[in-house]
Amino acid sequence: MSYPTPWQGPPLQGPGVPSMLASHADRERAVDVLRAGYGEGRLDHPEFEKRVARAYSARTVGELSLLVADLPQGPMPQPMTPHGPVPPAFLPRPQPRTNGKAVGSLVCGVLCVVTGGLTGLPAVILGHMAQSEMRRTGESGDGMALTGLVLGWLSVAGWVMFLGLVGLLAAVAPLG
Incomplete structure (x- = not known):
């Protein structure tokens, strides 16, 4: 069973949603966050396309914030740990010291x-x-x-x- 996410419904109105009108720059920032999420593999292509269309048609900042609420606000920095994002099987073997x-x-x-x-x-x-x-x-x-x-x-x-x-x-x- 698929549960609808808040961004899929009609535009929300009410006291909990900021009603400030969105500018073109606000829409572009939201689309940039969506692009980063798509590039990182957090969104599939159809969902990305729907959210981008919705971002360009959003009237308020609240609607835009709902579109990106489940995404990090831009590309996430990856920690540089020895066994972080790369599995140990794909890391180069440490070379033994030369006598x-x-x-x-x-x-x-x-x-x-x-x-x-x-x-x-x-x-x-x-x-x-x-x-x-x-x-x-x-x-x-x-x-x-x-x-x-x-x-x-x-x-x-x-x-x-x-x-x-x-x-x-x-x-x-x-x-x-």
Whole structure:
């Protein structure tokens, strides 16, 4: 069963309804409130059209106030809360923090090229420490730690081969 709303009936007269004549500006303000209500989904299209027609034909301010009585007076500000108007399923997932040691391992691994391999051992140590921490805390940065480890181990292997070659040459070559 549908109940009529006050704005659907004939113009109200009497002591409770303001009888001041409505101006064009009053009608436009009421239509603006109706547009905002329609835009927010508070009114369906046929009801919006009926209320707008009624607003333009209203004679008094009281009639206009009845047309917008069940609507907020303009667009309502939406609170900016983390789980306010947007359901949590549609919010972006919070990104885990990047492990600092993983970043350090990557930097040391890349600097192996510039430093001639001197930062290779710190890259390996930081990479292993970062992987251990990330398993424990759930932080991100696994790719950085792995890259630092690979570059660090390549540098360490290069130094081991170089020092082994120097040692082998020193052992084979007679000292003058």
